[in-house]
Amino acid sequence: MTAPASTQTVDLAARFPGIVTADTRPGYSGFIVEKDKLVEVATAIRDEFGYDLLTAVTAVDYLPEGKMEVVYHAYKTTGGPGLVFRVQVPRVDPIEVPSLINVYPGADLQEREAWDLMGIRFTGHPDLRRILMWEGFDGHPLRKDWKEPFYEEDAKPFKSRWPEGRHVMAEDRNPYKDNLKFPENFDPEKWIPDNDNMLYQSLKRYTMKNEDGLETDHIVVNMGPQHPSTHGVFRAAITLEGETIVGLKPVVGYLHRNHDKIGERNTFLQNMPYTDRLDYFNSMSNNLAYAITVEKLMNIPVAERAEYIRVIMAELSRIQNHLVFIGMLLNDLGAMYTPALYAFEERELILDVFEAVSGARMMCNYLRFGGVVRDIPPYVMQKIKDLVFDRLPAKTDEMDRLLTENEVLVARLKGVPVIDGETAIKYSVTGPVLRAAGVPYDIRRADPYSIYDRFDFDVAVRYNGDLYDNYLIRLDEIRQSLRILQQAVKQIPDGPINSQKPQYQVRVPAGEAYGRIESPKGELAFYVVSNGKPNPWRYHVRPASFVNITCLEKICLGAKIADFVALLGVLDIVMGELDR
Amino acid sequence: MDNEKLNLPQYDIPDDIQNAVAITTLDRLYNWGRRSSVWPLMFGLACCAIEMIAAQAARYDMARFGMEVMRPTPRQADLMLVSGTVTKKMVPAIVRLYNQMPEPKYVVAMGACASGGGPFKEGYNVVAGIDKFIPVDVYIPGCPPTPQALIAGLIKLQEKIDKESLKKVRWYRKGPDAVEIPVPILGPDLIDPRRSAEIKQIAAAVKEGAS
Numbered sequence A: 001m002t003a004p005a006s007t008q009t010v011d012l013a014a015r016f017p018g019i020v021t022a023d024t025r026p027g028y029s030g031f032i033v034e035k036d037k038l039v040e041v042a043t044a045i046r047d048e049f050g051y052d053l054l055t056a057v058t059a060v061d062y063l064p065e066g067k068m069e070v071v072y073h074a075y076k077t078t079g080g081p082g083l084v085f086r087v088q089v090p091r092v093d094p095i096e097v098p099s100l101i102n103v104y105p106g107a108d109l110q111e112r113e114a115w116d117l118m119g120i121r122f123t124g125h126p127d128l129r130r131i132l133m134w135e136g137f138d139g140h141p142l143r144k145d146w147k148e149p150f151y152e153e154d155a156k157p158f159k160s161r162w163p164e165g166r167h168v169m170a171e172d173r174n175p176y177k178d179n180l181k182f183p184e185n186f187d188p189e190k191w192i193p194d195n196d197n198m199l200y201q202s203l204k205r206y207t208m209k210n211e212d213g214l215e216t217d218h219i220v221v222n223m224g225p226q227h228p229s230t231h232g233v234f235r236a237a238i239t240l241e242g243e244t245i246v247g248l249k250p251v252v253g254y255l256h257r258n259h260d261k262i263g264e265r266n267t268f269l270q271n272m273p274y275t276d277r278l279d280y281f282n283s284m285s286n287n288l289a290y291a292i293t294v295e296k297l298m299n300i301p302v303a304e305r306a307e308y309i310r311v312i313m314a315e316l317s318r319i320q321n322h323l324v325f326i327g328m329l330l331n332d333l334g335a336m337y338t339p340a341l342y343a344f345e346e347r348e349l350i351l352d353v354f355e356a357v358s359g360a361r362m363m364c365n366y367l368r369f370g371g372v373v374r375d376i377p378p379y380v381m382q383k384i385k386d387l388v389f390d391r392l393p394a395k396t397d398e399m400d401r402l403l404t405e406n407e408v409l410v411a412r413l414k415g416v417p418v419i420d421g422e423t424a425i426k427y428s429v430t431g432p433v434l435r436a437a438g439v440p441y442d443i444r445r446a447d448p449y450s451i452y453d454r455f456d457f458d459v460a461v462r463y464n465g466d467l468y469d470n471y472l473i474r475l476d477e478i479r480q481s482l483r484i485l486q487q488a489v490k491q492i493p494d495g496p497i498n499s500q501k502p503q504y505q506v507r508v509p510a511g512e513a514y515g516r517i518e519s520p521k522g523e524l525a526f527y528v529v530s531n532g533k534p535n536p537w538r539y540h541v542r543p544a545s546f547v548n549i550t551c552l553e554k555i556c557l558g559a560k561i562a563d564f565v566a567l568l569g570v571l572d573i574v575m576g577e578l579d580r
Numbered sequence B: 001m002d003n004e005k006l007n008l009p010q011y012d013i014p015d016d017i018q019n020a021v022a023i024t025t026l027d028r029l030y031n032w033g034r035r036s037s038v039w040p041l042m043f044g045l046a047c048c049a050i051e052m053i054a055a056q057a058a059r060y061d062m063a064r065f066g067m068e069v070m071r072p073t074p075r076q077a078d079l080m081l082v083s084g085t086v087t088k089k090m091v092p093a094i095v096r097l098y099n100q101m102p103e104p105k106y107v108v109a110m111g112a113c114a115s116g117g118g119p120f121k122e123g124y125n126v127v128a129g130i131d132k133f134i135p136v137d138v139y140i141p142g143c144p145p146t147p148q149a150l151i152a153g154l155i156k157l158q159e160k161i162d163k164e165s166l167k168k169v170r171w172y173r174k175g176p177d178a179v180e181i182p183v184p185i186l187g188p189d190l191i192d193p194r195r196s197a198e199i200k201q202i203a204a205a206v207k208e209g210a211s
């Protein structure tokens, strides 16, 4: 069994009679808050009840009930289960909900996402622009009555494909013969594109006057979406005063592949391979997060042997992620290729293991609800043992010897501040960045899932919160992962690898579930709402990368432009997960 | 490449100057130079880009084929490896990059997404294949293609370059391919300027929401 679902540990309804009511719908938990009092209640949740980390903000469109719901998940950084609170508003435009950005600054980008995809206006949000799509896009695509241009049916399997398989190409069903949809009587000649005007407007507020009254113009530099060190198609619009960053806005969505919308058409199991493509370095961890979420909803146990296999795969994944992180960070700092080549050498060996068990190097699609899809063959088990007892510890030490004392690396990294613990919590930062800022918050310990409570390991933590600590903490975490792996390969029992029969279609009772894991990049969570049908009603990914860049503007202000790539680098973003 | 391959078969060169002289055509010489130094644009879109990096790392080592010099600027690149999902938001940037590359230029669509939309084809922000906008020379199947598949695809590209003739390549001819590709516009949906008139016509005929 996975960890128990978040239980109500506080009685919010008693504290706010008439404003807060307990959510009594079967399969749901938490509280419903009156819209007008949301900010007041959220402040109390943070200050009185101690839920200082707002991890997820998302919206659900309950079309049949005519309601829109915004769901908030808050946790304590001292550990323990979370608190779910929500606001329900009638589904009539304009849909307005007060913004929580002043209580939890970490809500910033997530509220923008809810505005973009669901069309919920967060009143009081200072910069409510679209985030994943562009300004001028028609409609809010995650609404249940919004249909994509290649729409066929609400839910898979489509009748045209199963059982008879006489489908028509998507292009042939669309009047434009392409993935396009325009408003009635639309005239492209008359269209005036936004051309990022709103983005540059939002940067304007940084223009300032000199003391002597001279108006100085800042330079706006766009880094990305095609830039060698932004780790994919990330873009930052940066205002510079000389070499110093005085304004910054992340611009994302260049890899927005509509995971949520596609996920709501898919059946539950069909989403498993899609999760691979979120954080494509760590498909195993993504699988794990999704599997435990749906298992929570289904309330099924996981086979004992499978639990160990899951931990082994997730930790191997963490090791190769952190190795590549170090290699890429050095790449960004100008040490072209050599450290990255060292990292990729070890990564290949770990990918060999993934390939042997799942059939694919990167897109493993390995977990199933209740277990895993295939057992580890004995020769692969031997390979894993060789890796975790001999090769990887030695190579980690080698990496350490090669880099940690390196003069150039120390000069570039030491003393360059990233973020302090308090600010990190405010901005909902999770993962190694939070721990390098002195907050020992690791979900494997704070809110244990799977079987992590059985292993003996330390939560890696560093206290300076500078770039150097952010580098060191990755080495620490590799060593801790190796400790877990060494115990896991010794303890793994024999037995079945799945508690359920293999099946294409699973029965998922109605309700909601929020499943979270400590992915190599931070908290990766899925929020799934089921209405008892074969497809999820709401499928939301709460990615670590996306929420972690909420603090990017904050941490870069005042930094030198040359350090920007390093600051972005230590956040360890991956676009597949960031943009989804 | 050794002289043997560069030399045209019908000419006999005396043994003693075999290493110094080759009799050949301009096409062969050009192609020989091009195929041996294909510099890709350092340009990753999605998951496939990670396999592209792996293909450059020690185990697969693309350098063996003269293709390891990744150029971050399009002005110095010969090859655009479209490695990942092409989204509507990104495609204007891709077309611009393509326009900025000097000729001769080649495009390889790596993976299912770049070739035809892949697993995300039905998504509202996804372009079903980069070939809707720019001409593609080689398609590599896979999701993601393994590094071996990528290298095989690039060798295919070399074979294609071997067969080129200066007289026939598209960038030296008049015609639609010779001009810059118009950059798509982000409207209520993605607008391809080459199809403006058609879009207007269809939009007038279709009721909104119909698909």
Ligand code: SF4
Pocket (backbone or CB within 6 Å): A277, B046, B047, B048, B083, B084, B085, B110, B111, B112, B113, B114, B118, B119, B142, B143, B144, B145
């Ligand atoms: S083809 Fe597959 S691996 Fe490549 S970008 Fe598309 S989803 Fe990712």
